[in-house]
Amino acid sequence: MAACFLVLLLLLVFLASPASSTTTTTSLATNGSPAAGSNNATTFSFAGFHPDLRNVNLTVAGDASITKDALQITPDSLNDAADFLVNKSGRVLFSRPFRLWRPLNATTTNNGTTTAAKNKKQLASFTTVFTVNVFTDPNTDPAEGIAFLIAPSSSDPPTGSHGGFLGLTTAATDGNATNGIVAVELDTEKQPHDPDDNHVGLNVNSVVSVLTASLTPHGIEISPPSRAAKYNVWVDYDGNARRIAVYMADIEKQPLQKPSKPVLAAPLDLGEVVAERSYFGFSASTGTKYQLNCVLAWNMTVEKLDEDEDDDANVTEPSKKKSLALGLAVGVSVGVLALFAGAAALGYYYMCVVKRQKTELVQGGDGGSGITGTMIRSMAGGPREFEYRELRKATNNFDERMKLGQGGYGVVYRGVVAEDPLANPGNGGGAGSTVEVAVKKFSRASTQGQNDFLAELSIINRLRHRNLVRLVGWSHDNGELLLVYEYMPNGSLDQHLFSLPSPSPGGRQPLGWELRYTIIQGVASALHYLHDQYDQRVVHRDLKASNIMLDAAFTARLGDFGLARAIDTDKTSYTEEVAGGVHGTVGYIAPECFHTEKATRESDVYAFGAVILEVVCGRRPRCDVEGFHFLVDWVWRLHRDGRAIEAVDPRLEGEFDEDDAERLLMLGLACSHPTPSERPKAQAILQILLRAMLPPQVPPFKPSFVWPATTSMGFDTMSTTAETTSSQVSTVVTSTSTWSGNLARAPE
Template identity: 50%
Template sequence: MGTNMSNGVSSITIVIILCCSLLHLVDIQAAPQFNFSDFNPTRDNNLLEFLGNGSAIDQGALQITSDTTNDEFSLRNSYGRIMYKHPFNMWLSDEIQASFNSNFVINIFRKPAWNAGEGLAFLIAPDLSIPDASYGQWLGLTNATNDGNHTNQIVAIEFDTEKQDHDPNGNHIGLDINSVNSTATVLLDIELSPEVGTKYSVWVQYNGTSKVMEVYMVKEGQPKPEKPLLSKTISLKEYVNQKSYFGFAASTGNPQIELNCVLKWSLEIDDLQKKSDLLWLKIGAGVGVPLVTLLILCGVLYLNKRKRRGRGGDEESNVLGTQLRWLPGMPREFKYKDLKKATNNFHESMMLGQGGFGVVYKGILQDKDHKSSTEIAVKKFSRDSIQSKDDFLAELTIIHRLRHKHLVRLVGWCYEKGKLLLLYDFMPNGSLDKHLYEASNQNTLNWSRRYRILAGVASALHYLHNEYDQKVVHRDLKASNILLDSDYNARLGDFGLARALDNERNSYAELGLAGVPGTMGYVAPECFHTGRATPESDVYGFGAVVLEVVCSRSPGISINHHQRPYSLVDWVWMLHREGSIEEAIDEKLGNDYVVDEAKRLLLLGLACSHPIASERPQTQDICQIIAGTMPVPNVPPFKPAFTWPSMVTAFSSTDSSFSNTFSS
């Protein structure tokens, strides 16, 4: 009796909270978003609007103003805007405003002899236009005629490189509202346009609930700081058009000149959908309270009745499902019966793979008219109900806001009648390991595809470690978790073991999640002592994948060489010491590979497999090494010994059979 009463009260509380929330909120659906990890005119010109006298895509970047280092005259008094062509709904009322998060990489380049100016700005504007003569101090935002006019309806974050009378100095960021005379400014310790070209990662965030705009900025590759450089309360509804555009503006002066470049850009913003039934609910709330109360009581009686029948799992599913539906950025919710139909009742013939957390099936979703279908991958969690729910929530909270072209995209979820399912994009070419080891698939992995796959995985790992809001450690990097789309581009998947770390922390052990998860051969040696997974241990796993892809040999299987067993990394290190590292390259490639690229990857794989975590390269360096813009770190001929403070004597894995066994 007491238990039922408690459950009834809890149910009443939950329903009342939800009903009251409905009186004040609108439906916030999956967040609209885009992610340019680089820029290509053929691919991206139709998505962007180029305005002014010099804006264009060149050298893989947005050039907001004229792009040349040879004709200084053409750089003078240049101004431009590049805007994303699709407008976004910024607000519905004073209370209901869209939150957004934009991350971009800028490079304000100048030659040492140039006097840098004028600046670059991240911009919210009401239309796809630019004021005439907005060069010089006007930053492509306003001009001498309209500066300060409330009809501009612009809000911008300026990165100012030339001091004007209203500026604190020539190296600051500021919040601009309808004017280049900033509402708030922050002096910078870093130089926006130094003599040596420098890339900076910037995050601009707006919280539609607290009405706070925040700006973070660091050198590219460094993690997002804990505290923003600029934080200012501002109600965007007071200043911007309801339908507004995002983009960048910039200008140069005379003789102040610079190149204003944006190399990467992503944006995620709440999609506010005002529904007529919600409006009716708000209007009718004053007269409909008795009816709502009656419905609440009926719902409680119904839930308790089902619980008495031993079906309390449905109540839990409903409550948890409600929480998930209101989680910002959540994708579509699916019905279990539709997924059951799509997978042919989860038939064995539809199975794609199986792991410790569940079984993955191929599904085919039909539209209402059965005129078209969509292929999906359905992950059905298979552990006991309590553990399975924890695994499900852990994976869902990690991936539902991740946006990167080399990560498998979450398209939906289902939590119904105790059944836990996640839906992903279907990858028609399966997992990387199948193409490496199954005879029928081996011919598809030519050298260019292998190289492109590793570049994609490195880019995804860099995003997880440094570019997402939180530092995410994957913890299970291996070939079977790298999936291939129709063009054999890599998509990193399976986030069942992943954890998001606070920026000031370096392992999930500090979160009370200690253990040694992962797959043998891919797990860094320090993890067996610390019980921690860190970004450095992810890099170790990536190194194992690099060697695996180049050599087509599993890191978890011993290799016999001169009647001695070696792990893959020890075998490659031995060949490196002997000056014959090319012997490690997959013989199935024949001579169809680029020698310099193969050597570069093998040495990179060894550098990432360094026994000492602090000696491994970071992800930003890994991406540049693969791109060929940075040399490979020096790899010693003998593999360094793994040491631990509690060990009196260190053993080298290449010289001791004991250490060979230990490191394997």
């Protein structure tokens, strides 16, 4: 630790020394006030990029990733280009927005009188410098480009924004004023509106630049064929003059010096284009031709407007006070040398100090509450922060009569809170309007409790799907950990499946067939989103009927992400690092989990199969029926005898569609296959439920569970008969991994 501070002290002394004669100064000062080195500016620096920054300081969306100490805005892969490099788009954004303008309601003249200032705005100035590397395979042509982006949200790039749309817009939305985006593009593909295939452009709500400039006269080639060029790019915005300027220099030729002349400069009124609070970051795309778009370092300083709150904005690291005290938030006036020296210091500080803080958090060290709060506030989308006393009042001091449910991770209470007008603008709710919520109070305000709290919050904070329970906010006061969700007035699915019918008006009634089918479709859609459509693969790990909630319209909402974990796209499973053992609920746990203690998408599918059978049959997965202890075994026996339809819930009194019932029962058995690789993927499951695909062929006898599994490709590969080699079959004692492999020797 002493070595860390010694290095930082030496860097601080160096930064305090006069700038060299080659340093170009750029001032952010407005109205005579200092732009940095005080509370009037926010600075963050990344000397490199570690995967741990994902979902903490950086939002990674679309086809982007953080690997090899860089932001890979489009994929970097040695796999087949047609599948992994072509027609991709990605974004990486700083995880919290910045206030870029504010309305001015009045002005004061020299004589002290106040006059109206209708439609006038104060704009924030900013400056950024980043190192970019665009690499093209010598055997291909480069395309499409990379852009520095100002966006209204941290959402994924729009669907269809690959090719020439740079991950910014689509053919349907290009040019719309509602896009609210500004970008500085480095383009390597000539479109009809471009001067050439090596230019910089200013984009406002469109990929058709309002101003372009060829980089060839400046001796700059974005993606030269003979080498992997690295460039420093400066983007300066003067809020007073409402003007943007872009500078660019080859690191090999000008390692630290900012050019005296910009490659592009133009008037730009951000107050007329972007959202008041907007995100900074990068966007890129590939088309039929492709290139690797990498950002290697990034430093940025943004002016704080007069009425901005000091809201932990220096959040390159969770400890704002230490970074400020060490003088790392340096002013842009010291030039590029100081910027990158500060970035290096901050990077070293991250390694020495912050990682220790994270370790202390896991170990339950002092200050964990503060670190947790800072980490949450830095998350993209900024979930609403509640005061503990507000939630205590909302739940009538956590009254037992307000309890909605209880699990291993805490108790859930019903509550009523004041509605957040910023979260639902234009919904008609005025001052004093309230909204019902479900407050999850973690039962372990300790080491593991904090880990569970952060894990659940970090995942669900950015999930956006109609079949997922929406997060409303959080609270971390007085050692209490609380998450606030939207209230589900119809409770959970299991309550409707297994509670006795109520004769009273409005009482709980058995679910009809159509509603059951729709609920299963909704859960399948949520599972497909988690497994395939979110920017990370998410395994839920506790999919069961009691975690499927029903809103006022009986729409299925998958909830309780206390066990959920995100896994990197190049991995297939998640292993619990803190505490071993199998997580989940008996009857929903896939058999291989008892051997591997790993969660996979296939184990989620197994649990979903149990849910399907539970909903169709009206019985719990773990039940005693006709000599069987598990529902799946009973249904498989009925299927063998050609009587699967008899498994349908008798409480439906025959009011169901037999074709759909057969479809669901076969799908439920397919998802329950003992071999992980034989289970259908979430996308195929959804297609089957939408009646766009035939249900899978299920063998009449339940295959035996074999471990290790016969496929050598891992859980994340759908095996076929052709993939099962003779050497694999020879190692199997009781079965093979194909659907028909157990017919000959399955037990009666």
